[in-house]
Amino acid sequence: MTNSREQVYLWHRFTLREALLLGFCATFILLTRAGLRLHLHLPGHVMFFTMFFYLLARGCVPKIGAATLVGLIVSLGSLLLGMGTKGPAVFVKFILPALLVDLAGALFPAFVTSMLACVLVGAVSASVRALADTGLEWLSGMEEEVLLRKTVITASLFALYGGLGSLAVPSIIRRLRKNGLIDQGSGS
Amino acid sequence: MTHDSPVHRLGAGWKLALGTLLSALAVGARTPGELLALVTVTLVYYFAARLTPFDLWRDTRFFVFQAVLIIGLYCLLKGGDKGLWPGFRQSAQIILFYIPGAVLLRTTRTGDMMRGLRRIVPYRLSFLVFVSIRFVPFFLRELDEIMTAQRLRGARLLPRQLVDPRNWGDLFHCLLLPLMVRALKTAEEVSLSAEAREFGARQQRTFYDVSRQAGQAATAHLKQNTVPPCSHMGPEAGKGLL
Numbered sequence A: 001m002t003n004s005r006e007q008v009y010l011w012h013r014f015t016l017r018e019a020l021l022l023g024f025c026a027t028f029i030l031l032t033r034a035g036l037r038l039h040l041h042l043p044g045h046v047m048f049f050t051m052f053f054y055l056l057a058r059g060c061v062p063k064i065g066a067a068t069l070v071g072l073i074v075s076l077g078s079l080l081l082g083m084g085t086k087g088p089a090v091f092v093k094f095i096l097p098a099l100l101v102d103l104a105g106a107l108f109p110a111f112v113t114s115m116l117a118c119v120l121v122g123a124v125s126a127s128v129r130a131l132a133d134t135g136l137e138w139l140s141g142m143e144e145e146v147l148l149r150k151t152v153i154t155a156s157l158f159a160l161y162g163g164l165g166s167l168a169v170p171s172i173i174r175r176l177r178k179n180g181l182i183d184q185g186s187g188s
Numbered sequence B: 001m002t003h004d005s006p007v008h009r010l011g012a013g014w015k016l017a018l019g020t021l022l023s024a025l026a027v028g029a030r031t032p033g034e035l036l037a038l039v040t041v042t043l044v045y046y047f048a049a050r051l052t053p054f055d056l057w058r059d060t061r062f063f064v065f066q067a068v069l070i071i072g073l074y075c076l077l078k079g080g081d082k083g084l085w086p087g088f089r090q091s092a093q094i095i096l097f098y099i100p101g102a103v104l105l106r107t108t109r110t111g112d113m114m115r116g117l118r119r120i121v122p123y124r125l126s127f128l129v130f131v132s133i134r135f136v137p138f139f140l141r142e143l144d145e146i147m148t149a150q151r152l153r154g155a156r157l158l159p160r161q162l163v164d165p166r167n168w169g170d171l172f173h174c175l176l177l178p179l180m181v182r183a184l185k186t187a188e189e190v191s192l193s194a195e196a197r198e199f200g201a202r203q204q205r206t207f208y209d210v211s212r213q214a215g216q217a218a219t220a221h222l223k224q225n226t227v228p229p230c231s232h233m234g235p236e237a238g239k240g241l242l
Helices: A014-037 A045-058 A068-083 A086-107 A115-128 A130-139 A144-166 A169-178 B012-029 B033-050 B052-078 B080-107 B109-120 B124-134 B136-152 B165-196 B210-223
Strands: A008-010
Touching: A008 A014, A008 B124, A014 A045, A014 A068, A014 B124, A014 B136, A045 A068, A045 A086, A045 A115, A045 A144, A045 A169, A045 B165, A068 A086, A068 B109, A068 B124, A086 A115, A115 A130, A115 A169, A130 A144, A130 B080, A144 B052, A169 B109, B012 B033, B012 B080, B012 B109, B033 B080, B033 B124, B033 B136, B052 B080, B080 B165, B109 B124, B124 B136, B136 B165
Parallel strands: none
Antiparallel strands: none
């Protein structure tokens, strides 16, 4: 998919086309966040589509930093659209899971084609989001036992939805590759 | 909700500073007196922005689950009497921590926020952010079209059908896959269009000067002794696009 004439646009890594595609993945996360806000009120459900699009972004642009760029754009977009009810903490909420997806991609470049690996990475990355609240609660003096239990409950909910959202990624990546729409995923 | 109040007129930097201070105080509050004072100050700040109690509910309803969980855990571990206050205090601290951020977002115009962001975010990144926001209506339309077409083909994509996890296959393969294909094609077209205008070719931000283009076109037409098609456009033409 990468054209040799294309110039590197961002972070010495992404071409403009790749960066725009990642931007569109961020658009989809914003769209699904707004959509879900209208219909569902289940805690942690936001990670369903967030993890799906993070992993899809990593699969479509198999370069380190792809998911993080999506996370960064979602954070800034949420702030601008007034969707970040938690204010600047929205950066931690979105970038922390994205960093983990990129870390997984750096260690196992082909993980997006394995369903088990996707579910694992999706669940673990989504659960890390619970740490964003844990830091604040620890600072505000919450007792360790309560803090631990609450973190386990919220992280489990995030992990459940994150894992479910990641289930479909391998089949979609395979179909996109089969039709020559994305790179075959050599990784970098 | 009105769009004019003393808080609306405050600069974004001041609101950020005030919000940071209030959030920091929320983290440090321990006694009932401190908490009560902070609740009062935060609510005064919130309602000074002419926001309504309904707005307050919309901003804090996401923390209700969290509050129930925290109070429940405290009561479970310490007993109903001893656990109620610390659980309530923790929940209140968390809500108070986030309210100033909500005020900032509700009272700062997107344009002001963008101007502020432009100072700290590199232009290449801010271009991506604005493009992704700009394409929200476009992809909403696409989503709607794909959904209608796929539902006509029998895909189970109605909101009540998507509650059933057995229908999630249709969601991913009939809706999100075509949407992703559309995103790939759109990214290709937009990048070609931008690169044709040498966007991103230089380190500094560049502008596509439409007025200059119009001027060059007019000169070319004059050389050929013909009337330029946009002769009524002055040198200011297209400046709004820059």
